[in-house]
Amino acid sequence: MALKNSxxxxxxxDDFRYCSPKTTLAFVIENxxxxxxxxxxxxxxxxxxxxxxxxxxVTADLVPLKIIGTxxxxxxxxxxxxxxxxxxxxxxxxxxxSPTFGFSIAASLMTLGTILLVRTGPTKET
Numbered sequence: 001m002a003l004k005n006s007x008x009x010x011x012x013x014d015d016f017r018y019c020s021p022k023t024t025l026a027f028v029i030e031n032x033x034x035x036x037x038x039x040x041x042x043x044x045x046x047x048x049x050x051x052x053x054x055x056x057x058v059t060a061d062l063v064p065l066k067i068i069g070t071x072x073x074x075x076x077x078x079x080x081x082x083x084x085x086x087x088x089x090x091x092x093x094x095x096x097x098s099p100t101f102g103f104s105i106a107a108s109l110m111t112l113g114t115i116l117l118v119r120t121g122p123t124k125e126t
Contacts, residue, residue, distance in 0.1 A: 055079075062120065 056072055063071040086106065093102035 058117075 055075065059071055059075050060068050086109075090102040090106050093105060
């Protein structure tokens with residue numbers, strides 16, 4: 001997936017919106033070529049860098065001004081808890097069923113989260 005040549009940041013970042021589920025699905029195909037694995041990790045790293053930088057900004061755009069501090073605190077708490085639970089869950093699915101199943105479930109949940117985020121509009125009060 002290539003970035004569009006555009007002066008508008010939002011248009012460029014739209015290309016990365018579905019990057020995480022696609023990267024996770026790449027593991028489902030069980031490809032063992034080193035070049036493909038390197039590409040997967042490079043794309044995943046780019047996605048994580050963008051996502052970690054934009055998450056607080058998007059949160060601030062979605063909540064009223066008077067509760068931004070509380071919202072960012074809740075975001076950090078929820079992210080930390082969710083990352084712990086998701087890592088444990090995928091690890092359990094990886095060990096008990098298969099890596100493909102674990103990554104398939106992770107990709108499905110990321111896709112669902114992406115759809116829910118896209119359907120949520122800004123509600124910021126001025």
